Amino acid sequence: MPFPISNNAFVAIHQVFKGGKAGEAATREALQLFEAAMQLQPSRPEARAALYNAGCCHVKLKQWQEAVDSVEEAVNEQGLKLSVAQEVGTFSGLPL
Numbered sequence: 001m002p003f004p005i006s007n008n009a010f011v012a013i014h015q016v017f018k019g020g021k022a023g024e025a026a027t028r029e030a031l032q033l034f035e036a037a038m039q040l041q042p043s044r045p046e047a048r049a050a051l052y053n054a055g056c057c058h059v060k061l062k063q064w065q066e067a068v069d070s071v072e073e074a075v076n077e078q079g080l081k082l083s084v085a086q087e088v089g090t091f092s093g094l095p096l
Contacts, residue, residue: 031058031061034050044078051074051080052080055074
């Protein structure tokens with residue numbers, strides 16, 4: 001059964017990850033949802049996505065160590081594969 005989210009939560013996630021100019025409150029709300037998802041015993045792909053997205057939220061909030069911790073957990077414990085796009089120097093999560 002999928003994790004039910006409110007319309008406001010969906011808007012917060014959309015603003016953070018779809019190029020909108022999300023404010024700090026929306027980013028914090030999205031982060032709370034990704035952290036809550038980790039408490040629901042997600043599958044490995046779901047855990048990878050939640051941890052990676054939580055890391056992205058931490059970056060937007062300038063919480064550098066928390067961002068590193070989230071992404072390291074996604075890589076080391078959940079098998080997330082990362083690549084660096086040479087032309088733009090950005091990271092992207094790749095499925096296994």
